[in-house]
Amino acid sequence: MSDKKAEPYIKFRCKDVRVHYGQNEALHGIDIEIPDNGVTAFIGPSGCGKSTFLRVFNRMNDTIEGARVSGSILMDGEDIYDKNLDPVLLRARVGMVFQKPNPFPKSIYDNVAYGPKIHGLTTSKAEMDHLVEKSLKRAGLWAEVKDRLKSPGTGLSGGQQQRLVIARAIAVSPEVILMDEPASALDPIATAKLEALIDELKERYCIVIVTHSMAQAARISDKTAFFHMGDLVEFGPTEMIFTNPGNSRTQDYITGRTG
Amino acid sequence: MNSIVAYILMLLIISVIAGFAFNFTAAQKRITLYKGVDVKSERVYHSQSGYHGYLTAWLIGISGFLIFLGGLFLRPDTGGLIFNTVWIGVLILTAASITYLCNQRIRPEFRARTHVERLVIGALIVLSAIAVFTTLGIILSLLFESLRFFDKVPFTEFLFGTQWSPQMALRADQAGQSGSFGAVPIFAGTFLIMLIAMAIAGPIGLMIAVYLSEYASKRVRAYVKPAIEILAGIPTVVYGFFALLTVGPTIRNLAEGFGFSVPTQSAISAGVVMGVMIIPLISSLSDDVINSVPQNLRDGSYALGATKSETMKKVIFAGALPGIIGAFLLAISRAIGETMIVVMAAGRAANLTGNPFEAVTTVTVQIVALLTGDQEFDSPKTLAAFALGLVLFVITLILNVIALTIVRKYRERYD
Numbered sequence: 001m002s003d004k005k006a007e008p009y010i011k012f013r014c015k016d017v018r019v020h021y022g023q024n025e026a027l028h029g030i031d032i033e034i035p036d037n038g039v040t041a042f043i044g045p046s047g048c049g050k051s052t053f054l055r056v057f058n059r060m061n062d063t064i065e066g067a068r069v070s071g072s073i074l075m076d077g078e079d080i081y082d083k084n085l086d087p088v089l090l091r092a093r094v095g096m097v098f099q100k101p102n103p104f105p106k107s108i109y110d111n112v113a114y115g116p117k118i119h120g121l122t123t124s125k126a127e128m129d130h131l132v133e134k135s136l137k138r139a140g141l142w143a144e145v146k147d148r149l150k151s152p153g154t155g156l157s158g159g160q161q162q163r164l165v166i167a168r169a170i171a172v173s174p175e176v177i178l179m180d181e182p183a184s185a186l187d188p189i190a191t192a193k194l195e196a197l198i199d200e201l202k203e204r205y206c207i208v209i210v211t212h213s214m215a216q217a218a219r220i221s222d223k224t225a226f227f228h229m230g231d232l233v234e235f236g237p238t239e240m241i242f243t244n245p246g247n248s249r250t251q252d253y254i255t256g257r258t259g
Numbered sequence: 260m261n262s263i264v265a266y267i268l269m270l271l272i273i274s275v276i277a278g279f280a281f282n283f284t285a286a287q288k289r290i291t292l293y294k295g296v297d298v299k300s301e302r303v304y305h306s307q308s309g310y311h312g313y314l315t316a317w318l319i320g321i322s323g324f325l326i327f328l329g330g331l332f333l334r335p336d337t338g339g340l341i342f343n344t345v346w347i348g349v350l351i352l353t354a355a356s357i358t359y360l361c362n363q364r365i366r367p368e369f370r371a372r373t374h375v376e377r378l379v380i381g382a383l384i385v386l387s388a389i390a391v392f393t394t395l396g397i398i399l400s401l402l403f404e405s406l407r408f409f410d411k412v413p414f415t416e417f418l419f420g421t422q423w424s425p426q427m428a429l430r431a432d433q434a435g436q437s438g439s440f441g442a443v444p445i446f447a448g449t450f451l452i453m454l455i456a457m458a459i460a461g462p463i464g465l466m467i468a469v470y471l472s473e474y475a476s477k478r479v480r481a482y483v484k485p486a487i488e489i490l491a492g493i494p495t496v497v498y499g500f501f502a503l504l505t506v507g508p509t510i511r512n513l514a515e516g517f518g519f520s521v522p523t524q525s526a527i528s529a530g531v532v533m534g535v536m537i538i539p540l541i542s543s544l545s546d547d548v549i550n551s552v553p554q555n556l557r558d559g560s561y562a563l564g565a566t567k568s569e570t571m572k573k574v575i576f577a578g579a580l581p582g583i584i585g586a587f588l589l590a591i592s593r594a595i596g597e598t599m600i601v602v603m604a605a606g607r608a609a610n611l612t613g614n615p616f617e618a619v620t621t622v623t624v625q626i627v628a629l630l631t632g633d634q635e636f637d638s639p640k641t642l643a644a645f646a647l648g649l650v651l652f653v654i655t656l657i658l659n660v661i662a663l664t665i666v667r668k669y670r671e672r673y674d
Contacts, residue, residue: 060562063558090564104559172563
């Protein structure tokens with residue numbers, strides 16, 4: 001699919017994306033191209049619309065009453081807001097990890113098996129066992145939980161829960177993983193583990209991450225987008241955004257003068 | 260001469276207010292005076308002037324109330340001018356001396372606030388104790404009257420006997436009327452009606468809760484939820500005659516159309532109407548429980564590509580199940596204790612049957628039947644009501660305890 005760095009494959013092409021909550025316009029026309037196989041970070045002050053924009057990619061805004069999305073969002077050239085496209089199928093291709101770890105009140109095994117079960121991805125128990133193991137391994141959690149797969153997922157620590165949730169997302173073999181401030185509820189050690197995991201996952205998936213920590217964005221992302229007051233102010237390679245931003249608002253934010 | 264009671268009460272209220280006002284202003288004066296004169300000193304009044312007033316008021320209120328009660332208790336039947344004068348005198352004297360004593364205590368180091376807070380806590384404890392002791396009193400009276408009943412009718416016969424005909428001989432020489440007190444048929448009737456009611460209210464109430472919490476738009480919810488809760492506000496006696504005059508005859512006519520004969524008063528008509536009555540209880544409790552499942556669990560499920568119904572069945576029910584069970588148990592204990600509907604619609608015949616199209620009777624109906632009309636209060640017939648009440652109480656108590664435990668455990672999981 002991708003042309004190995006030279007000419008990165010574009011996963012999402014967005015043109016004039018606007019989101020309304022009732023009368024209130026939260027995003028004022030965003031144009032952006034998100035590359036495949038890499039980490040794209042969204043930064044910006046609270047309420048700038050970055051989380052809202054993230055939820056555009058898997059149509060999670062559909063679940064909010066009164067939310068409307070306009071503009072065009074093409075995923076692999078296909079309009080994901082097309083009337084004929086089933087958001088349920090889209091969400092199987094675009095996984096999401098939330099700010100607060102949200103394991104289901106089920107066992108660790110059932111948490112991971114939940115997605116594959118509803119999408120009918122496996123045909124036998126052995127296959128499912130294998131898929132669960134593979135997903136937990138990929139999320140770097142297998143060694144810690146392999147002896148207690150039947151114990152409740154809610155009993156894990158915050159960092160483990162967040163990796164469990166990533167394993168749960170991976171299990172349905174998505175192409176994209178959206179992360180909405182995934183480390184904001186974690187301590188520094190769990191955060192470091194999570195970042196190492198994201199670094200591994202980006203080989204395989206297109207990762208879009210919203211973060212409040214600029215240090216985190218600088219550490220893990222390849223490209224960074226800076227949002228402010230519902231506008232995309234600047235988008236470019238992370239290095240450039242953090243060392244030589246082209247816009248004074250970006251400069252003010254990353255140097256801590258606003259935000 | 261009952262007006263003296265009103266006078267005394269009025270006097271009590273006036274002296275409480277006067278005591279408060281007197282010491283409040285006194286404290287206010289002293290504190291301001293002190294502030295003006297002795298600024299150098301580091302010593303400040305511990306409590307604000309209001310607390311000195313409140314302390315006076317509380318103490319007058321409590322002792323005055325005791326004097327009032329004591330007077331009521333001691334009062335001679337004839338009333339008597341001397342007695343009333345003494346009564347009023349004691350009250351006024353007590354109020355005045357309390358005011359004086361508290362006034363003497365208005366000093367910087369006196370902790371009036373601490374004392375007032377202790378008195379308030381004490382009053383709260385006394386009030387909650389009243390509720391507890393009332394419950395205890397009811398249980399004990401049930402227990403002792405039941406024990407008297409079990410002196411006359413063996414415990415095992417009551418609990419396991421299958422014959423219920425509580426008629427006793429009016430005269431000793433009357434023949435053939437010994438009465439039998441086997442409670443099995445009436446408990447069977449109670450449970451039969453409860454089962455019918457739950458079979459109706461359980462699924463319907465639950466589906467309403469699912470619809471309202473997950474599918475209905477805010478607008479629909481704003482209208483439908485109160486509309487359903489109106490059902491809960493209908494007096495049970497209205498449900499009762501609805502069952503007797505509308506549902507019962509309808510079922511009888513329908514059954515006749517199929518060639519069966521069903522009495523107007525039957526388990527099914529009482530059960531159906533009771534079910535309708537319980538629907539709002541189940542739907543609103545389940546709705547609360549489903550709503551308290553955190554939104555991020557729903558989001559997590561949707562984000563994996565689950566549909567609404569998959570999310571509902573597999574994630575939300577898993578989280579809400581204990582709470583829903585709790586709601587069902589509360590509904591069951593409500594159904595068992597319900598009286599008016601069954602009195603009117605279920606009949607009085609103590610049939611031991613599992614057939615919902617027959618007339619059955621319930622514990623509550625029998626208690627009503629045993630205690631209405633001319634009764635002697637030491638015959639087994641009346642005492643049986645207490646035994647029935649006791650067993651009913653124990654059953655609903657156990658159900659409530661289980662339900663509340665489940666609900667509480669469930670709450671802890673998300674908090």
